[in-house]
Amino acid sequence: MVHALREAHRVLKPNGILIDLRPALVHRRVGIERAGRFRQLGRMYESLDDDRAANRSVASVLRAGLFRAEWHTRFSCRRVMDSLSDFRTFIDEFVALGTDLPPHDRLIHRVQRALETTGSTKKIVVRGPLTMNVLRKRDVAALEGGSHGFGL
Amino acid sequence: MGIRIDPEQNEVRALERVTNWRRERVVEIGCGDGRLTLRLARLGAFVHAIDPDAKLIRTARRNLPSRFAKRIRYHVGQAEHLNHANESFDLVVFAWAL
Numbered sequence: 001m002v003h004a005l006r007e008a009h010r011v012l013k014p015n016g017i018l019i020d021l022r023p024a025l026v027h028r029r030v031g032i033e034r035a036g037r038f039r040q041l042g043r044m045y046e047s048l049d050d051d052r053a054a055n056r057s058v059a060s061v062l063r064a065g066l067f068r069a070e071w072h073t074r075f076s077c078r079r080v081m082d083s084l085s086d087f088r089t090f091i092d093e094f095v096a097l098g099t100d101l102p103p104h105d106r107l108i109h110r111v112q113r114a115l116e117t118t119g120s121t122k123k124i125v126v127r128g129p130l131t132m133n134v135l136r137k138r139d140v141a142a143l144e145g146g147s148h149g150f151g152l
Numbered sequence: 153m154g155i156r157i158d159p160e161q162n163e164v165r166a167l168e169r170v171t172n173w174r175r176e177r178v179v180e181i182g183c184g185d186g187r188l189t190l191r192l193a194r195l196g197a198f199v200h201a202i203d204p205d206a207k208l209i210r211t212a213r214r215n216l217p218s219r220f221a222k223r224i225r226y227h228v229g230q231a232e233h234l235n236h237a238n239e240s241f242d243l244v245v246f247a248w249a250l
Contacts, residue, residue: 021163
């Protein structure tokens, strides 16, 4: 990941912006939504190791002086599905991405039961916040020359 | 209807707050099927979108509306080896890719 961040630094113009957008370091909540009301059925217990590694990589390039942190925000993000097969597809895609995800049969079963008993219009919703780090490219040549006194 | 990601468009609202994207040259890393790429193009950016998965890039190309054909280029590629010149982009976006 650090290599990717260094490569991003290379292709960015002076003072360019790097945006790191990804899921926050929390397990996603799964539930049923009806008439705008969310009823949680469980959580996804995906491994968060990759996200922790990404945080370390970002910290590493900041420490190296390649970028400076400019802004950070966190906001909600929903995935909305109409059917159990959509939810299964979502879980399968998650696994296909190489995410270390334990079996979620119980959760799928809970969703299935909720869909059967809830009646009327309902949706399956997966909620998980996203984070966005905004980093600004710093001039490495200036850093190496020490002419700008970035304090590294 | 399938799976709808971020129907409230909170993601694009957050991106709008970062900069004025109009005519900016952007590399998007981890573009997948192009969901976010299209949103960046709608903001006015010129996007070189990259993903290591050739199948997803094919899907993205298939789904590219003609009105964005001049604004978006999809490539199979790796974040660690970008096939672009030094200092050639205003923004790099890692889209769920770090």
